[in-house]
Amino acid sequence: MKILDRYILISFLRTFISVFLILFFVFILQGVWLFISDLAGKDLDAASILKFMVFFMPSIVPMALPLSILLASIMTFGNLSENYEFAAMKSAGVSLQRAMRSLMVFIFLLSGLAFLFANNVIPYSQYRFLNFKSNIAQVKPAMAISEGQFSEIGSFNIKVDKKSGEKGNDLTGVTIHKSSQNSISNTTVIKAKRGKLLSSENSNTLQLALYDGIQYEDIIPKKYEERQKLPFTKTSFKQYNINIDLTKLNKVDVNEASINNSSAMLTIGELNYALDSLRKDISKEKKSFADNIKYKAKQDLVKMPDTLNKSSASPKVSASLKVFDKLTDVEKIRILDNALGTVSSIQFSISGSSDEFSYKQKNINSHWLSIFDKFVIAYACILMFFIGAPLGAIIRKGGFGLPIVFAILIFIIFHFTNTFGKKIAQEDGIPPFLGSWLSSIILTPLALSLTYRATNDTGLINFDGINSFFQRIFQKKSAN
Incomplete structure (x- = not known):
């Protein structure tokens, strides 16, 4: 060269x-x-x-x-x-x-x-x-709950307005959409003013305690003409505990x-x-x-x-x-x-x-x-x-x-x-x-x-x- x-x-x-x-x-x-x-x-x-x-x-x-x-x-x-x-x-x-x-x-x-x-x-x-x-x-869905957006954890879509506390376990403004494997089954929406994560990070069960909320659940009538009315049930609660099984999710290999x-x-x-x-x-x-x-x-x-x-x-x-x-x-x-x-x-x-x-x-x-x-x-x-x-x-x-x-x-x-x-x-x-x-x-x-x-x-x-x-x-x- x-x-x-x-x-x-x-x-x-x-x-x-x-x-x-x-x-x-x-x-x-x-x-x-x-x-x-x-x-x-x-x-x-x-x-x-x-x-x-x-x-x-x-x-x-x-x-x-x-x-x-x-x-x-x-x-x-x-x-x-x-x-x-x-x-x-x-x-x-x-x-x-x-x-x-x-x-x-x-x-x-x-x-x-x-x-x-x-x-x-x-x-x-x-x-x-x-x-x-x-x-x-x-991976570790207990840590995947983010503020201001829906986070999918198992069959639940969870959204919180604010996380607080030392480990972020205290939740404010909780909205949950519960899906089902059966497409014709009821659809459930849960809204609560406050929530708290009670389980540890290494647990196979995510325990979520909700306070001062309302649960909406759609009802699908047997008669087709009644379905057009879109009936649903409304339930108020002071405290409602939800257990989410994380066994399958925690076995995910990245x-x-x-x-x-x-x-x-x-x-x-x-x-x-x-x-x-x-x-x-x-x-x-x-x-x-x-x-x-x-x-x-x-x-x-x-x-x-x-x-x-x-x-x-x-x-x-x-x-x-x-x-x-x-x-x-x-x-x-x-x-x-x-x-x-x-x-x-x-x-x-x-x-x-x-x-x-x-x-x-x-x-x-x-x-x-x-x-x-x-x-x-x-x-x-x-x-x-x-x-x-x-x-x-x-x-x-x-x-x-x-x-x-x-x-x-x-x-x-x-x-x-x-x-x-x-x-x-x-x-x-x-x-x-x-x-x-x-x-x-x-x-x-x-x-x-x-x-x-x-x-x-x-x-x-x-x-x-x-x-x-x-x-x-x-x-x-x-x-x-």
């Missing part, structure tokens, strides 16, 4: 590592803020919180890495131009492409590592993260993995295998649904003569317009009513099944997006370098001033269009390929244009061309 290549590479690496660590730390703080409700109030030890953050960290890389490359490229080549080092290189016959050669090798290697990271490390971390996040929500059906947890090979099964399933279900609709319509047509009090018309003749005109008005009305009922039934079936098919299609789109995302991450590293390096050479500014402004604007465009495209593709508005690559398709011409302008020293905006355009206009007006 020549001295020039080594110098540029070391300058870039110093800036890149510093920027990446800063952005990585910022995104970690953002993650802590987003998931603070999953960590606070669970009485988790430091090791569990550390595991939570470690499982979350790999998901930060797809955002931090491209932005770090973009900002480091702008700053590195901006410093070279600002200190006239790049001008000295050009005077010695070193072009922009030659100066970028060592960095291009590094960026291509980094993009390959980013692809491997996205295909292997991120799916595994998401697998562990989602399961860990699901399990810690059930390291146990039970969620394994998310597309974010799968590698490309696993995603292709899952897609093959999903496409076959939805194809079979659509064909089966269409056959059922045809069979139902055919059966209703066959049964149509029976609804006409055993009319002499055969199924084939009854469907013809000539025989239909010979029928009486009463028979015509009955046939039309029967046909209308058949059409309404088919429409209801289609409407009910469309949501199910839409959900399954969204699941397929999600798998496709997960596949394309792994390639987009790798390409984004290359794209951001070919935007940042020529842009830094053009603006001729290093440091954390102007380069940060340009980097943030470009990355906002990239991130917004990427999120927007994937959202539309998820809803089946556009193909998943286009949704995943939309941001790259938009910014690739910008990278090519900046590279061309930096190579030919035309600047960010060709003011000479603009001036000559307006000069020609004014000359024509003055000539007239």
Whole structure:
């Protein structure tokens, strides 16, 4: 490696590592803020919180890495131009492409590592993260009662306005919604002015004493017409004790993995295998649904003569317009009513099944997006370098001033269009390929244009061309 290549590479690496660590730390703080409700109030030890953050960290890389490359490229080549080092290189016959050669090798290697990271490390971390996040929500539920929000503990949803006392056992403004495994059973709502937790943290039973409250319980009558009145019972109490069994909840292992059906947890090979099964399933279900609709319509047509009090018309003749005109008005009305009922039934079936098919299609789109995302991450590293390096050479500014402004604007465009495209593709508005690559398709011409302008020293905006355009206009007006 020549001295020039080594110098540029070391300058870039110093800036890149510093920027990446800063952005990585910022995104970690953002993650802590987003998931603070999953960590606070669970009485988790430091090791569990550390595991939570470690499982979350790999998901930060797809955002931090491209932005770090973009900002480091702008700053590195901006410093070279600002200190006239790049001008000295050009005077010695070193072009922009030659100066970028060592960095291009590094960026291509980094993009390959980013692809491997996205295909292997991120799916595994998401697998562990989602399961860990699901399990810690059930750890020590006696400590999970938070102020101002409902906390699910077993079959109870508990909300308190304020917690007080040395251990937070004194509750004020308690609202409890009691759910039931049987969907037709009564629904119970309990409201109390005060409450107190009487059990210890290590107990398998959560004892909750409520004071000065009212219990509302819905009643479902046997007669359907009476259900529309929505009857309920109201019971007042001075003290009411509730025992919540925590045996099953306290046996939750935060390291146990039970969620394994998310597309974010799968590698490309696993995603292709899952897609093959999903496409076959939805194809079979659509064909089966269409056959059922045809069979139902055919059966209703066959049964149509029976609804006409055993009319002499055969199924084939009854469907013809000539025989239909010979029928009486009463028979015509009955046939039309029967046909209308058949059409309404088919429409209801289609409407009910469309949501199910839409959900399954969204699941397929999600798998496709997960596949394309792994390639987009790798390409984004290359794209951001070919935007940042020529842009830094053009603006001729290093440091954390102007380069940060340009980097943030470009990355906002990239991130917004990427999120927007994937959202539309998820809803089946556009193909998943286009949704995943939309941001790259938009910014690739910008990278090519900046590279061309930096190579030919035309600047960010060709003011000479603009001036000559307006000069020609004014000359024509003055000539007239």
